[in-house]
Amino acid sequence: MPDTPDIWTTLKVLTWTTGYLTEKGVENARREAEWLLCAATGLDRVGLYLNFDKPLSGDELATARALVSRRGRREPLQHILGTQEFDGLSFAVTPDVLIPRHDTETLVEQVLLRVPGARSILDIGTGSGCIAVSLAKRLPEAAVTAVDISPDALAVARHNAAQHGTAVEFLQGSLFQPVAGRSFDLIVSNPPYIPSTDLEGLQPEVRNFEPRLALDGGPDGLDAYRQIVADAPQHLTRGGWLLLEVGAGQATDVTVLLAESGFAATIVATDPAGIERVVGGRHGSD
Incomplete structure (x- = not known):
């Protein structure tokens, strides 16, 4: 003014x-x-x-x-105000983490629908910790572990967990490396899924201010899914679930990856806008 x-x-x-x-x-x-x-x-x-x-x-x-x-x-409003609401909770956000989106609440909802009795949960690429903390609040009997490759992101996630009184275990490292030899009833992830060639066309708020590491999914946007789906069976209890957020138009490709890795009872769930947003499958039989 x-x-x-x-x-x-x-x-x-x-x-x-x-x-x-x-x-x-x-x-x-x-x-x-x-x-x-x-x-x-x-x-x-x-x-x-x-x-x-x-x-x-x-x-x-x-x-x-x-x-x-x-x-x-065009700095994101959430960075200016320092917070973003997710699943009814307020989360601190910084340029070190992806700003929580309400679309991702669909992933939390699917966990409650598909695996309400999970006793051990792994969140891969936790970022702000919004998924891990929300699940820890919603499923207080579950032991929640969250991993991220970025120490700066983990600092934000730890702060958010403390703010909401949740005892989430945070570990630094890439994908499953920090939890070698461990298995879980449920694995969730909102991995990077933007194709590399699409990054420059994103809104300035996203392109210029959010961490590239949390956005760039490789040439077709599916690099992280290939790694997670291939390795997840080694870290799931029998009958355990893998639930993944996906980008618009990616549900079919990720469902194929799950089937190729032996996942059964694959599901696709839509977000409030009608976009196929969550893909998942069960490992082995109950």
Whole structure:
């Protein structure tokens, strides 16, 4: 917003910010302007509307300018605010982790539907820890282990687990390497699945700010799935399940990988938008 001596009321800042973000190509500009102004003023959304005519203080205006400038550069709102809601919980997020998506809640839902009695769970590529922590909250009798190759991501995940009072075991390393010789009733993963050639076409928020390691799935987007599906049987109890989030249009290919590795009772589940989002299968027989 212009640095002028004008009186900037809550409504004036909100209106200007909405227009500015719209010009910068931000979707849902009005709602995001509200969130940014809430962060700058300490008000909630109801408070904003009850204080439309209230001028912002100098400090509030300076904070608002800084936050809006960051969002105008297409830095993700979640990085600016530092949190993202997932499965009814608030998770800290940083540029070191993939921002939790509500699509991924479908994976949590499928765990509760398919394997509610799992006593041991492995989350591969945990990132922010949103899946592992959510499952630890939902299935308190289960022992949850989460691995990630990035120590910085694990630091965020450990913080989130502590914030929600969950005793998740976090291990650093690639895929199954940190759990050599161990087996689990359930393995879950939301691996990188964007084909390498598609990365430059992603929204600036994703392309420029989220970790490439969590996005790049190789030439066809399936590199991580091939490795996970091939090695998972060695780490599943008999009758255990492997459940994977997949990108749009990948469900059939991943189902074939599961069948080729001997998984039975393969399933495909759609997210709220009707996109095939989760693929899974059972190892051996019950």
